[in-house]
Amino acid sequence: MKSKTLKVVPALGALAVVLLWLLGAQAAAQELLITDKDNGQAFTVRVGQKITVDLRHPGGGGYNFLTPEYDQGVLKMVGEHRLPRSEPPRMGDFGRMVYEFMALKKGQTALVIPIKRPWEKASETFLKINIQVGP
Numbered sequence: 336m337k338s339k340t341l342k343v344v345p346a347l348g349a350l351a352v353v354l355l356w357l358l359g360a361q362a363a364a365q366e367l368l369i370t371d372k373d374n375g376q377a378f379t380v381r382v383g384q385k386i387t388v389d390l391r392h393p394g395g396g397g398y399n400f401l402t403p404e405y406d407q408g409v410l411k412m413v414g415e416h417r418l419p420r421s422e423p424p425r426m427g428d429f430g431r432m433v434y435e436f437m438a439l440k441k442g443q444t445a446l447v448i449p450i451k452r453p454w455e456k457a458s459e460t461f462l463k464i465n466i467q468v469g470p
Contacts, residue, residue: 369464377465386410386436390448390462392417394429398450401458403434406444409468410436438468 366385367378380386392400403412414435434448445465451458 369462371462373464374462375464377467379467379469380438381469382438382440384438384468385413386438386466388434388436388446388448388462390432390434392429392432393450393461397452397454398459398461399453400432400461401449401451404445404447404449405436405466406442409439409442409444410446410466411439413437438466441468441470443467 365381366387367380369376369378369386369388371390378386388403390400412434414433416433418431418433420430436446443465445463447460448462449458450461
């Protein structure tokens, strides 16, 4: 009886490791990556899914990003950071801006990333996408 138990325990441990790896791979695959090329598009995600918005910085025209606009009941911003210029520096490269969101609950929202020059009164839309969050 003991010998059967000893053989089953390592097999269960190996099975648990495989299941954890599969769950991790599935979670990574669920992340939605949006770039400036996706402007005007619509996306569908699930509750709990991560959305990463990776945008080139339009600093060459004197623009700066403003606070993203979206329904905070549907999405939650969980991160925001600026990536530096590439090395070696390239002409017109002002780095990248990355925003990370989590889909909170079922619903729909536009996600707008506005930009503005300091000397201008009105802002412009750099990126606008629509996000549908399902169960």
